[in-house]
Amino acid sequence: MSRVRSAYTLVELLVAMAIFSMVSVGLFAFASASLRMVGRNLATNHTHEVMRISDQELLYNLHASASAFQLITFDGTNYADASPTVTADQDPFTQQYISTRTNGVRFxxxxxxxxxxxxxxxxxxxxxxxxxxxxxxxxxxxxxxxxxxxxxxxxxxxxxxxxxxxxxxxxxxxxxxxxxxxxxxxxxxxxxxxxxxxxxxEVAYTVYNNQLRYHADYTGKNKSKYVLVRDKITSPKPFAVLFATATSPSSTCLNLRFSLEFYDTNYSSKKYTSGTATLQAIIPPRVQPTDVTSTNSS
Known part of the structure; x- marks a missing residue:
């Protein structure tokens, strides 16, 4: 005796397709969100790690300065000393006034x-x-x-x-x-x-072409030689000195202020804004008065 089995009705098929589509969309959304969170976490961790490693040397050398700081400028060809002038910007840490910014400093x-x-x-x-x-x-x-x-x-x-x-x-x-x-x-x-x-x-740090560069011998023809400390720097002019008041005619140049921002451009196309890290600090020489009082260029 044979048994007769009926196929799915059209309504049942549509309901099954709808459920399958909803589950598929949910799984896709979950996978996309998970991958994005993993990518964002990697961007953040990578950014912070490279900032810490590269800035340790920067902070150490600045703090070990044996002279006052002299701001410099670099246009891709020429290095020149810059005469800092006071601006209306006030540093939130010290309440002192920030000078005009430059893309380099020597000491x-x-x-x-x-x-x-x-x-x-x-x-x-x-x-x-x-x-x-x-x-x-x-x-x-x-x-x-x-x-x-x-x-x-x-x-x-x-x-x-x-x-x-x-x-x-x-x-x-x-x-x-x-x-x-x-x-x-x-x-x-x-x-x-x-x-x-x-x-x-004399040594120097400069920022040019999105690179933080260390000039271990900032003398004569050796000025153009440098070691790449960190790339993907998005702060074109991170260096400044401090003035005691908004009307101070000059600065002691014994406190270097720098605000350095790094943005990992490998993740920028994915708009992982958490890949940005900013280091801001006021660095004085470890010993004052400094061993070398003159800041004349070599």
Missing amino acids: RLSASGPYKITSVSNDTKNQATTFTLDLSVNNTGQFTPAVEVGDKLVIPLISHEYDVTAASITGTTATVTVTPLLGFTIQPTIPGNFTTAYLYR
């Missing part, structure tokens, strides 16, 4: 030393311009060579600093010519006399 870091001064030309006449330094001890600075034209030579014994105008190194002995004249008699060759000197080199 000096301890290059090496202390080195023993082993001889001085024309020492007894206070007309010395040439020193010899013993590099066999304390030559563990972060810079190579240990001394070069453009460095600052500081002699703590007499609390003076000098510009290095010529330098040569033979073995562990450096011969250094400075300006201005020494102006003092230190007699390093007399037994018992032990006079030391420190060397300070």
Whole structure:
């Protein structure tokens, strides 16, 4: 005896299709939202991670500055000092007034030393311009060579600093010519006399073409050499100094204000705005008064 089975009716088929469509749309929406949340989380974590890593060096070097900060500008070809002027913008942290912004800052870091001064030309006449330094001890600075034209030579014994105008190194002995004249008699060759000197080199940070760049040797022709610290920077002019009041004629330039924004453009097409991170800080030199008082360019 055969059994007769009827097919789905049109109504039943439409209802089944509607339920299937609703479930499919729900699953698609859930998958899309989940993937978007994962992508947003990756964008945020990646942005914060690279900002922390790249800014650690920036913060360390700025805080280790041995001189006041000098704002500079870079147009892609030329580097030039900038004269900061006060603006009406007030810093919310210090309540001081912010200068005109620039895309660069230069300052000096301890290059090496202390080195023993082993001889001085024309020492007894206070007309010395040439020193010899013993590099066999304390030559563990972060810079190579240990001394070069453009460095600052500081002699703590007499609390003076000098510009290095010529330098040569033979073995562990450096011969250094400075300006201005020494102006003092230190007699390093007399037994018992032990006079030391420190060397300070000019470095800089610039922002150009969405890149944060570190110039480890901001002297002469070396200014154009840099190390890429961070790309995808969206703050064209992050550096400024502070003025005590809105009418202050000048700034001490001992507090550098920077507001650095990084936007991960790999995620920008997906409009993950959480991929943006901003670092804003006021950085003073660790030691004040600074070891080097002059901010003249090398």
